[in-house]
Amino acid sequence: MTESFDVFFLLYLVALNGSQIVFLMLSAWEMARRRASQTPELDASTLSAETTPPVTIISPAHNEEATIVESVRGNLRVEYPQLQIIVVNDDSSDRTLELLKERFDLRPVSMVLHERIAAKRIRSIMQSRIDPRLIVVDKEHGGKADSLNVGLNLCRTPLVCCVDSDSILSRRGLLHLVEVLVQDDGNTIAVGGTIRLGNGCVVADGEIKRCTMPRNWLARFQAVEYLRAFLFARMGFNRLGSNLILSGAFGLFVREAVVDAGGYRTDTVGEDMELTVRLHAGMRRRGVRYRIQQIPETVCFTEAPESVAVLSRQRDRWQRGLFESLWRHRAMMLNPGYGSIGMIGFPFYVLFELLGPVIELCGYAWFAMTTILGVANPTFALLFAVIAVVWQFLISVETLALDQMYTKMYIGSKDRAFFLLAAFLETFGYRQLTLLARIRGLVRKFQGEKGWGRMVRKGFEGGAA
Amino acid sequence: MSAISGFFGSLWHSGGAYRAVLVLVAVEGVLMALCACWLSFTAILMRRDRKLDAAFARKAAPGLLAVLADEKALRAWQARAGRFPKAVLRRYLEPRIMATTGNLNARIVDVYSRLGLLAKDMQQAESRAWRTRMKAMRRLVFVAGPQQAELLVRRSRDLHAIGVLAAMALGRVGTPRQVFEVLRHIELPRRLMAQPVHAMLDAMDQERLAKLMDLWSETPSPTVRRVLLEVAARRVPWVCERYLPLAAGNSSVEVRIGAARSCGMLAGVSSMKVALRLAIDEVPQVRAQAARALGRRGGSGSVDALAGLAEDRDFWVRQNAVAALREQGDAGRRALEELSVSSRDDFARDAARQELEQLLLFTETGEAAS
Numbered sequence: 001m002t003e004s005f006d007v008f009f010l011l012y013l014v015a016l017n018g019s020q021i022v023f024l025m026l027s028a029w030e031m032a033r034r035r036a037s038q039t040p041e042l043d044a045s046t047l048s049a050e051t052t053p054p055v056t057i058i059s060p061a062h063n064e065e066a067t068i069v070e071s072v073r074g075n076l077r078v079e080y081p082q083l084q085i086i087v088v089n090d091d092s093s094d095r096t097l098e099l100l101k102e103r104f105d106l107r108p109v110s111m112v113l114h115e116r117i118a119a120k121r122i123r124s125i126m127q128s129r130i131d132p133r134l135i136v137v138d139k140e141h142g143g144k145a146d147s148l149n150v151g152l153n154l155c156r157t158p159l160v161c162c163v164d165s166d167s168i169l170s171r172r173g174l175l176h177l178v179e180v181l182v183q184d185d186g187n188t189i190a191v192g193g194t195i196r197l198g199n200g201c202v203v204a205d206g207e208i209k210r211c212t213m214p215r216n217w218l219a220r221f222q223a224v225e226y227l228r229a230f231l232f233a234r235m236g237f238n239r240l241g242s243n244l245i246l247s248g249a250f251g252l253f254v255r256e257a258v259v260d261a262g263g264y265r266t267d268t269v270g271e272d273m274e275l276t277v278r279l280h281a282g283m284r285r286r287g288v289r290y291r292i293q294q295i296p297e298t299v300c301f302t303e304a305p306e307s308v309a310v311l312s313r314q315r316d317r318w319q320r321g322l323f324e325s326l327w328r329h330r331a332m333m334l335n336p337g338y339g340s341i342g343m344i345g346f347p348f349y350v351l352f353e354l355l356g357p358v359i360e361l362c363g364y365a366w367f368a369m370t371t372i373l374g375v376a377n378p379t380f381a382l383l384f385a386v387i388a389v390v391w392q393f394l395i396s397v398e399t400l401a402l403d404q405m406y407t408k409m410y411i412g413s414k415d416r417a418f419f420l421l422a423a424f425l426e427t428f429g430y431r432q433l434t435l436l437a438r439i440r441g442l443v444r445k446f447q448g449e450k451g452w453g454r455m456v457r458k459g460f461e462g463g464a465a
Numbered sequence: 466m467s468a469i470s471g472f473f474g475s476l477w478h479s480g481g482a483y484r485a486v487l488v489l490v491a492v493e494g495v496l497m498a499l500c501a502c503w504l505s506f507t508a509i510l511m512r513r514d515r516k517l518d519a520a521f522a523r524k525a526a527p528g529l530l531a532v533l534a535d536e537k538a539l540r541a542w543q544a545r546a547g548r549f550p551k552a553v554l555r556r557y558l559e560p561r562i563m564a565t566t567g568n569l570n571a572r573i574v575d576v577y578s579r580l581g582l583l584a585k586d587m588q589q590a591e592s593r594a595w596r597t598r599m600k601a602m603r604r605l606v607f608v609a610g611p612q613q614a615e616l617l618v619r620r621s622r623d624l625h626a627i628g629v630l631a632a633m634a635l636g637r638v639g640t641p642r643q644v645f646e647v648l649r650h651i652e653l654p655r656r657l658m659a660q661p662v663h664a665m666l667d668a669m670d671q672e673r674l675a676k677l678m679d680l681w682s683e684t685p686s687p688t689v690r691r692v693l694l695e696v697a698a699r700r701v702p703w704v705c706e707r708y709l710p711l712a713a714g715n716s717s718v719e720v721r722i723g724a725a726r727s728c729g730m731l732a733g734v735s736s737m738k739v740a741l742r743l744a745i746d747e748v749p750q751v752r753a754q755a756a757r758a759l760g761r762r763g764g765s766g767s768v769d770a771l772a773g774l775a776e777d778r779d780f781w782v783r784q785n786a787v788a789a790l791r792e793q794g795d796a797g798r799r800a801l802e803e804l805s806v807s808s809r810d811d812f813a814r815d816a817a818r819q820e821l822e823q824l825l826l827f828t829e830t831g832e833a834a835s
Contacts (some may be wrong), residue, residue: 109819182657
């Protein structure tokens with residue numbers, strides 16, 4: 001009996017780490033492919049061309065007074081020839097709208113709404129007199145997905161870029177995403193890039209001036225997590241064509257594909273993943289050739305929570321969003337009709353992302369129980385600990401190596417040292433903390449919880465709100 | 466060592482299931498070690514490259530710009546540079562080629578060629594490995610000359626990304642017939658894919674573009690014909706005017722859209738007639754583009770036509786028409802005011818009001834600024 005449980009937990013851990021190693025290899029392959037096929041030589045031509053497809057950046061904002069001004073400034077500074085920015089204020093109770101009015105000299109205008117997706121009522125539409133590319137919409141509260149739908153109804157460009165208001169875009173991030181679309185012959189309908197933490201970065205005039213590892217330990221652990229998630233998990237999935245999520249913080253979409261799919265669903269807290277899965281499902285069902293791609297270039301910096309309470313709420317919400325997306329599209333699970341999505345991507349997310357916290361918690365409970373009862377196998381326990389700690393650490397180290405080869409985000413020995421230290425220490429406390437938040441998310445999902453939970457923004461270093 | 470073997474030995478003898486898991490752990494360990502070896506190996510290579518680059522920058526690179534005009538000094542520089550691997554020379558010269566234009570660019574490209582790098586690129590462009598071909602083509606975009614045009618034509622039928630690069634380079638150095646050979650095989654199932662074709666045609670000089678237009682009607686893809694027409698309207702308008710009536714009467718919607726867009730870039734009377742004809746086309750996309758074109762051209766004839774289009778049954782036609790009216794000065798403003806008050810079409814009234822507000826907003830801004 002003891003042996004069976006021991007072996008089950010170890011097998012799960014081995015499977016998890018094994019899949020991570022496979023993804024690491026796939027990611028290295030994918031990144032080498034991307035490095036060969038990216039064309040910085042054509043940047044200038046794309047930037048100067050009148051025919052480069054216009055893009056609308058849609059930025060939903062709800063109580064974002066700490067970051068909104070820097071974020072909008074950053075969006076306006078993006079290097080792209082034909083750009084419009086729509087900020088959708090989702091009934092903020094703080095000074096988000098006032099700050100936008102003050103800093104960008106907003107004046108009311110009316111715009112004809114082509115309402116192809118149902119959304120909450122718009123109170124007013126304003127345009128900046130400083131930069132006419134900026135439109136601000138004030139609307140009744142309906143959540144982030146509803147705000148994005150309003151933006152989709154208002155925008156008139158073939159491409160839309162959905163960006164969080166607590167994010168700063170890199171200057172050429174949008175250009176790199178668009179280049180993937182225009183130089184592709186595989187009907188790419190959506191592209192995502194690597195998101196990095198803005199904590200520790202110095203922002204001036206909406207631009208990242210300098211980036212180091214965050215000073216806050218909670219943010220440092222998240223920096224390790226983000227790097228692992230984007231640089232090898234998502235790039236690995238990209239190789240298999242089974243990326244189930246494009247981050248809500250920054251994603252470029254062909255507008256018609258999103259509108260045809262019905263826009264963002266407002267009854268989920270994981271609207272980014274839900275939309276990506278729905279786009280996959282719709283395209284596969286219709287038998288249309290398509291691609292949803294992820295590129296390794298850093299396209300955007302986002303602010304990570306630096307307090308335990310906010311981090312817990314965020315992870316709680318992510319887990320609920322994950323559950324909702326997977327449950328809603330459960331017909332895809334192990335369904336060969338959906339190709340690699342149904343046979344690899346979906347099962348992976350169910351087994352390791354959705355059920356992972358539950359199995360891990362059971363593992364802790366089992367270990368505690370066998371120790372108390374004196375039936376624990378110490379050799380086994382030691383092996384388990386080595387695999388859990390050392391394997392995970394080595395994977396983080398190899399991710400850092402990938403980063404150093406391709407994107408070179410953390411340069412300098414101090415940053416690297418802090419990265420490695422955080423990668424080692426995350427197993428002792430941080431992992432358990434996020435585990436509990438994710439478990440709580442699942443429990444609250446079954447209790448019928450639908451809210452987002454309050455997020456507190458600190459603002460970017462050097463940024464003036 | 467004996468402690469480790471004792472550790473694994475005790476687990477190995479604990480039961481069959483433990484044994485199986487141990488094997489898996491060992492396999493995983495090997496895979497991870499392989500990853501680490503590969504990453505270390507790559508890191509060592511990168512470090513070596515960085516050192517070589519630094520050495521080149523220190524010993525050979527200084528003075529290139531100074532010696533470009535002096536043949537003897539240039540040869541001496543070449544001799545110094547030739548001691549370094551070709552990859553180092555490439556990494557040094559590439560950004561300089563990309564960052565320069567005109568005579569200076571031609572001289573650096575000449576140095577690139579003298580060092581044997583161009584020949585190597587041509588060789589690599591025929592490689593069986595797509596990554597090698599792709600990398601070579603990325604360089605050829607900037608360094609290829611007319612002598613490489615045939616190679617570029619061949620490569621334009623390679624993988625899409627390589628084909629895009631080859632086409633871009635060919636636009637710069639190819640003959641009209643060679644460019645046509647590429648255009649003949651291009652399919653553009655999506656509008657978004659048209660941008661590289663635009664870029665390729667934009668790279669052609671006026672003379673070659675005008676000659677290419679002689680082959681316009683032989684281009685099989687309607688989308689490519691549309692793009693060609695638009696580029697010609699911008700770059701060689703006198704040639705484009707000749708093809709407009711033909712394009713406006715074409716059965717393909719894409720070609721008619723191209724004709725409508727082109728009208729907005731031309732100034733002749735005949736193109737105005739074509740624009741007015743396309744404003745009553747049966748396809749809304751064509752009318753929407755005609756509205757834009759009329760807006761760009763301006764004039765009283767345009768304002769009347771745009772006021773009519775503002776009441777069109779299609780959303781985008783109305784939007785383009787009212788936006789175009791906003792650009793027409795007083796006449797456009799009067800037309801918008803009339804539409805906002807007396808139009809029987811609710812949508813047209815709303816759209817006109819919206820444009821009037823925008824007009825007011827930016828008139829105020831202009832006044833404030835002055």
